[in-house]
Amino acid sequence: MSIHKVKFCEGVPHRPAVEIPAYCRPEAAAAARRYHQDLPGYEPTPLHCLPGLAQVAKVGRVVVKDEALRFNLNAFKVLGASYAIARLLAQQLQLDGDQLNWEQLASLTKERLGQITLVTATDGNHGRAVAWAAEQLGQRAVVYLPQGAAPSRIEAIAGHGAEVIVTDSNYDDAVRLAAAQAAANGWFLVQDTAVPGYEDIPAWIMQGYTTIAAESWEQMQVLGLRPTHIFLQAGVGSLAASQVGYWQGQLAEHPPKFVVMEPEQAACFYLSAKQKDGQPHAVGGNLETIMAGLSCGEPNPLAWPLLRDYTTAFASCPDYVAAYGMRIFGNPWAGGERITAGESGAVGAGLLALLAQPTYQAWRQRLGLTQDSVVLLINSEGATDPVNYQAIVWDGKYPLTE
Numbered sequence: 001m002s003i004h005k006v007k008f009c010e011g012v013p014h015r016p017a018v019e020i021p022a023y024c025r026p027e028a029a030a031a032a033r034r035y036h037q038d039l040p041g042y043e044p045t046p047l048h049c050l051p052g053l054a055q056v057a058k059v060g061r062v063v064v065k066d067e068a069l070r071f072n073l074n075a076f077k078v079l080g081a082s083y084a085i086a087r088l089l090a091q092q093l094q095l096d097g098d099q100l101n102w103e104q105l106a107s108l109t110k111e112r113l114g115q116i117t118l119v120t121a122t123d124g125n126h127g128r129a130v131a132w133a134a135e136q137l138g139q140r141a142v143v144y145l146p147q148g149a150a151p152s153r154i155e156a157i158a159g160h161g162a163e164v165i166v167t168d169s170n171y172d173d174a175v176r177l178a179a180a181q182a183a184a185n186g187w188f189l190v191q192d193t194a195v196p197g198y199e200d201i202p203a204w205i206m207q208g209y210t211t212i213a214a215e216s217w218e219q220m221q222v223l224g225l226r227p228t229h230i231f232l233q234a235g236v237g238s239l240a241a242s243q244v245g246y247w248q249g250q251l252a253e254h255p256p257k258f259v260v261m262e263p264e265q266a267a268c269f270y271l272s273a274k275q276k277d278g279q280p281h282a283v284g285g286n287l288e289t290i291m292a293g294l295s296c297g298e299p300n301p302l303a304w305p306l307l308r309d310y311t312t313a314f315a316s317c318p319d320y321v322a323a324y325g326m327r328i329f330g331n332p333w334a335g336g337e338r339i340t341a342g343e344s345g346a347v348g349a350g351l352l353a354l355l356a357q358p359t360y361q362a363w364r365q366r367l368g369l370t371q372d373s374v375v376l377l378i379n380s381e382g383a384t385d386p387v388n389y390q391a392i393v394w395d396g397k398y399p400l401t402e
């Protein structure tokens with residue numbers, strides 16, 4: 001049996017590094033958070049300590065921001081979608097986006113714009129978030145999914161009243177289809193990746209994600225901790241870049257080291273770093289991986305410069321790394337909290353544990369991981385595909401092969 005290992009590539013930053021854009025700086029995070037606090041059911045998600053994983057990984061502390069609990073939606077994505085939709089509607093209504101709350105927007109939208117349609121393409125979680133936001137606003141959503149989407153993810157979106165269309169293409173082609181449908185029908189496209197001329201909404205989505213970092217920082221300060229390393233999973237890279245932007249702004253004097261993780265079949269940031277030409281590069285094909293949320297072959301052009309200039313290492317991860325992480329999160333010891341993590345949420349736990357193994361000693365050293373390190377992970381989703389969750393966590397599917 002051929003054994004794929006995790007492949008790493010060192011960051012190749014441009015100097016001077018790109019400036020942190022205004023929309024993911026701590027001041028912008030405060031504005032986004034005000035919106036989120038107005039949403040029905042807002043609560044900060046918990047930050048858990050995992051002493052057992054810290055021991056195995058030979059680091060000082062491991063803390064995990066558990067986004068599976070965000071608004072009971074099983075993923076972090078609503079932070080971006082809800083904020084971007086609010087800003088979009090405020091713009092349409094020619095109102096000051098920062099002064100409005102969600103309820104006012106819902107009623108003013110109905111009153112002045114009538115029935116609108118929000119459209120997006122998604123691997124699952126972003127589509128559910130757009131569908132949820134449309135439901136809260138009393139508006140319509142149309143959501144395109146790539147081929148092979150898990151039935152549970154389709155049902156979760158349809159459960160919020162959205163029209164769901166499963167395409168016969170990969171994620172990146174579904175994104176193009178959604179954009180074409182928006183243009184043809186006069187719908188509002190709410191997409192989390194930019195193309196030239198379509199940058200406001202992806203930037204607002206990234207701004208919305210900064211709430212994760214802002215809450216984490218508050219929670220870590222209460223524990224007397226400062227992150228030395230942050231492991232970030234990437235699909236189009238909006239989540240990872242938003243966190244990099246926030247933390248670089250917040251801890252400018254002593255920024256943490258960032259590790260960006262992708263599935264090996266969709267490792268476009270890893271590939272872009274490897275090319276060493278400073279440009280983003282795409283990966284094609286069917287992008288097959290159990291990490292459905294990370295199954296994106298084209299980097300968000302807004303995310304790339306930030307990840308290029310501030311990432312210490314890019315990791316291309318076989319599926320068993322995510323499966324390993326799901327079992328680690330689901331079975332803590334030494335007093336750690338049990339975390340239900342889906343495939344895209346768990347890859348950081350798997351990678352951190354693997355980095356303690358002899359094979360990866362050189363990379364452990366390059367990353368500066370020691371007994372004093374404080375590692376922040378984000379569990380970005382719960383068990384969004386319960387059938388696969390059970391197959392992995394109970395039946396041992398995708399075993400560790402190294």
Ligand SMILES: Cc1ncc(COP(=O)(O)O)c(C=O)c1O
Nearest residue numbers: 125235236237238239293380381
């Ligand atoms: C659970 C989960 N984690 C991480 C990501 C990655 O986010 P991004 O596409 O912004 O890189 C996604 C994206 O869909 C996701 O669903």
